[in-house]
Amino acid sequence: MWLERTKWVLANIGWPIAFTFWYQIIVVLYAADGTISQWALYYFHFLWIIIVCSYFSASFTPPTKCRDVEKVEHCDKEIKEDVCQLCNYRKPPRWHHCRRCNLCVHRMDHHCPxxxxxxxxxNHKYFLLFLVWPLQLAIFTIWHGYYDFWKTIRSVYTAEILSTSEQLKGTGVSNALMVGIAALYLLKNQLPNLMRNQTLIEESRENTSYNLGSWQENVKSVMGAWTIAWLPFSVTKSREKKFE
Ligand SMILES: [Zn+2]
Ligand SMILES: [Zn+2]
Known part of the structure; x- marks a missing residue:
């Protein structure tokens, strides 16, 4: 467990630093040479704040543990008999045992490496926000810096010497490209399941459908009402009322 805990702590330090560094490269360098508008700067600030908030919300929201199931009122008798073979707690539908965390958690999607x-x-909503908002930051960075990226690529072949500022911009945009591709790939797997009210585990192992009737209701069950869907505000209470 200490190894998992250490990795979690390192991720908590590394990710916010990585995003802050990226944001600072863009803001400082582009603001310094005046190639970015005031509104674009505000939007960069907004993106950075919301990404860090989404990350910490995902990281510090504990799972509903199997032992808490005792409090759930809507389980029928048959379901109450299900016991996890690994931790010996009751395991109603949609609870899955995570071997890395060594406990059963409600509506487990995956253990994110x-x-x-x-x-x-x-924290599923926050995880999705941590894909959607960095994707926007990536698109925004590429939009502003595609020429610097092109110059960096070109310099490899022409042996042109770039200034430190140009090199940093090229690095920032390369970083944005990698994060953007990774976020798109993960969203390609996540969004169809979100619209079906299904987790990755349920997609691969179960035949049960938890579809609520329409993709809008399915999305709202995870993301909350449309007004707060794309902001890192909790929807746990209303959701648990609905499903448990
Ligand atoms: Zn886990
Ligand atoms: Zn278990």
């Missing part, structure tokens, strides 16, 4: 945490009913 990049963020070093379990994605479950409590």
């Amino acid at each position: 990049i963020l070093q945490l379990c994605i479950h009913s409590g």
Whole structure:
């Protein structure tokens, strides 16, 4: 467990630093040479704040643990008999045992090796926001810096010497490109499941459907009402009322 905990702590330090460094490269360098508008700067600030908030919300929202199931009122008798063979707690539908965390968690999606945490009913929304908002930051960075990226690529072939500022911009845009591709790839797997109210585990192992009737209702069950869907505000209470 200490190894998992250490990896989680390192991720908590590394990710915010990585995003702050990226944001600072863009803001400082582009603001310094005046190639970015005031509104674009404000938007960069907004993106950075919301990304860091989404990350910490995902990281510090604990899962509903199996032992808490005792409090759930809507389980029928048959379901109450299900016991996890690994931790010996009751395991109603949509609870899954995570071997890395060594506990059963509600609506487990997967144990994320990049963020070093379990994605479950409590933090799934924040995890999705941590894909959607960095994707926007990546698009915004590429939009502003595609020429610097091109110059960096070109310099490899022409042996042109770039200034430190140009090199940093090229690095920032390369970083944005990698993060953008990774976020798109993960969203390609996540969004169809979000629209079906299904987790990755349920997609691969179960035949049960938890579809609420329409993709809008399915999305809202994870993201909350449309007004707060794309902001890192909790929807756990209303969701648990609905499903448990
Ligand atoms: Zn278990
Ligand atoms: Zn886990």
